[in-house]
């Protein structure tokens with residue numbers, strides 16, 4: 431049994447997970463805005479979770495930002511959890527773990543890939559690409575069974591692939607990154623603009639959600655459909671480029687936007703195929719993640735299992 435921990439902006443979740451990927455026992459607590467309450471909430475939760483249970487063999491932690499995997503030091507983490515920067519996550523939870531229990535940590539997109547590799551859509555793959563489609567776009571790349579981390583731990587930041595050199599400024603400091611065109615935030619800001627401009631559309635709320643835009647498009651709203659088609663072209667273009675660079679067995683999509691289902695997948699599959707068939711001569715499967723919450727505690731547990739194997 432291993433321990434999977436998912437540190438999110440509002441909640442911290444943890445689960446005891448079997449080697450077969452079954453969640454045996456789980457718990458969650460508010461993340462807390464202050465460093466002291468964060469440590470206290472987390473440790474109390476982990477202590478309660480492990481009570482009357484056999485000792486865990488390893489612990490995995492998923493956290494946003496850039497994490498040094500084996501030392502578990504948080505290198506970069508902007509936002510609410512900024513106070514974790516420079517801290518070693520294994521030190522924070524060390525007191526409530528069995529003596530000598532190894533700890534490993536990585537960002538949420540890579541633990542999602544670890545989870546899919548262990549129990550989900552990538553279980554029979556050696557080479558796969560994953561994109562997490564949410565507020566922003568995250569990514570992970572697996573090559574020959576290893577999740578790519580790169581020299582400085584940045585590898586896999588697919589959301590920051592430049593898709594238009596003169597495009598809008600991105601939070602990363604670059605211009606025209608994929609997530610400035612395709613992400614929940616990008617789609618929502620396009621939708622808010624068309625509503626503001628008074629176009630005839632089913633989008634009536636002044637600030638439509640990404641889900642509203644997909645729903646309107648599915649209901650035949652031309653303006654919403656155009657927003658989705660335009661944004662998706664950038665996503666497909668980026669995936670096509672990745673296929674030429676990495677030649678993976680499959681592409682796995684996860685994250686809140688994939689709830690749009692066939693509407694999204696059909697657009698992406700068709701466009702990617704048109705762009706890549708002449709050179710690749712095969713249609714690379716573009717599939718949805720199989721784990722219910724891949725970037726959560728299950729992915730973190732899968733990462734912990736890789737420690738056990740080493």
Ligand SMILES: [Zn+2]
Nearest residue numbers: 590600602607
């Ligand atoms: Zn960027």
